[in-house]
Amino acid sequence: MWVAGEAYEPYVGRWSRLVAHQFVRWMGAVPAGSWRDVGCGTGAVTQAVLDVAEPAMVVGVDPSEGYVEYARRTIGDRRARFVLADAVNLPFADATASVAVSGLVLNFVPDAPRAAAEMVRVVRRGGSVGAYVWDYGEGGMEAIRAFWDAARALDPDARALDEAVRFPLCGPAPLGELLVGAGLEDVEVEEIGVLTRFSDFDDYWKPFLGGQGPAPAYVAALPEERRAELRARLRSALPREADGSIPLRARAWAARGRRRA
Template identity: 80%
Template sequence: MARRFVSLLDAAPGGSWRDIGCGTGAVTQAVLDLAEPETVVGIDPSPGYVQYARRTVTDPRAHFALADAVNLPFADATASVAVSGLVLNFVPDPPRAAAEMVRAVRPGGLVAAYVWDFEEGGMETIRAFWDAASALDPDARALDEAVRFPLCGRAPMRELLVGAGLEGVEVDAIGVPTRFSGFDDFWQPFLGGQGPAPAYVASLPQERRAELRERLRSTLPRAADGSIELRARAWAARGRRTA
């Protein structure tokens, strides 16, 4: 998804990029591979993510630092492009984060972000999980990303970037297939404990966890070879700072 996002931007080669909420460095790596930047600076508030990105993204053009999306450690108008991947729904003040990204880029500079499409069911893996969880536990509905996250649709992403003062805002859907070799391959990521769905699984006693697992096993569509074919979709929004 990160590579599809960077390709969609069609940014001019060169320039200085900022990756806001860089996490593991996936977007930074995609920028390095596809956009021919002079430099990329990724920031994240998690020391673990910053350390991981520094270990795995070894290109000398990339640098990583601890920082928060609503207080970027960059001078005004010093970047060519500011991007953010799958982060803005987790920021306590998305409009301020968007404004900070705009502040960091030069006039005419590009600001872009993408988030998972929870609003319109574009994340079939997550939709299947919460449908099963809510059928067994009505209280689980309040934890569903479609309920909790405000920026998971086309219109909210457009409003966010327009509200930050960007011109020519466009929002596109990016879809990718998500294929699992079997149910165990599907279920394993939910045992990691990180993120709303895995955290919910971790909170369940063993018997209820097993009940949820078996309900999912019985409802997911499977091919003759046992594989599970689903789709993931994100909304990618971009615009330029007023010149």
């Protein structure tokens, strides 16, 4: 599912980048730190760290070769490097980073507590660990919520694939509890909201044809007739401005904590 950076960027990457900059500022890390970006994908968080945190270095980790190659190709900063690895087996020694972060990843990791524990392990005592995830419920990530509302209206079986059903981690209480359970102290949870304005319906719909993520994978599996029916339902349901643009919003939940000194 997660292989093509060029397809991921117009689907979710462009909106994740807006959240990432706010998230990195909120982490409040001191300059010249050594960062780990766990599940770096196409590099949204890595780039935000480079832009606003003044790091000495940041290492992005992801199991997708396609995403790692995309990040290497598009981030031309000597402070950044990328490695192929899994979130539950980070290739770093204990206590070697000052900050470990993860954007839009932990809900996709089969063993999220172990991934959080790994992030804590690689951070020095007193260092920071943080993560953010989309809220897939009502009033959350509206572009994806609208998709699943339409899909479920046409296909009752779509409910089992809906991220709001599949990912109970994606809320303020479960996300905060995950970091507390990993042994962090002073855990805080924050809401981050961004505007996701689509220029027209094609700008909204075409990224769902790229196969990157649960909703696009669902579209790819539909017969052409049912795909057209879903497209028509979404076209009629989405809000429009006078210029044809589609004004939606996205809410993410961010959590941060500190490794005990």
